Amino acid sequence: MKISSSQMFKEIGKWCFGALAVLLMSNTSQAIAADGASLFAAKCATCHQPLKNSTGPKLKDVRQKWIDGGAKDGSIYQWVNNWSNAAANDPYAQSVSAWSAEKMTFFPELKEDDINAILDWVDAQTAKPDGPPKDPTNIGESEEEGGSWIWIILGITFLIIILAV
DSSP states (O other), rough: OOOOOOEEEEHHHHHHHHHHHHHHHHHHHHHHHHHHHHHHHIIIITOOOOOSSSSSSOTTTHHHHHHHHTOOTTTHHHHHHHHEEEEEEEEHHHHHHHOOOOSSOOOOOOHHHHHHHHHHHHHHHOOOTTTTOOTTTTTHHHHHHHHHHHHHHHHHHHHHHHHHH
């Protein structure tokens, strides 16, 4: 049985579409991590570090600390948006406000998903044995290292489409 070129193109098109779908889905988690890193660099890195105390406390596992401390549900998000409202409504948040003489900046523009992206990125940080934790302002390097294979797959896909036509 002979396959016509249009049938072959449809089969190759299905494979290419499937490969592209897998590629896009695999990059979703990387995009979220990149958003968390860039948001951390833009909003938090001035006062916080992931793994050690600074002007503000370290943020690694901070959600669990709030849960273990008895904070009310959603209180940590309210804290990031407006710490004084959180301190007024939650005894644990009130105790956190006494941690430093410096008061946290309000970030009312950050939504719960943004805060989760930041805290997910922070929780993924680990100390390097020979040096300090990852520099949140140097996020471009890891993105470039993982992105080269995307161009290879896209090139092969386009080559297959051109040959099929």
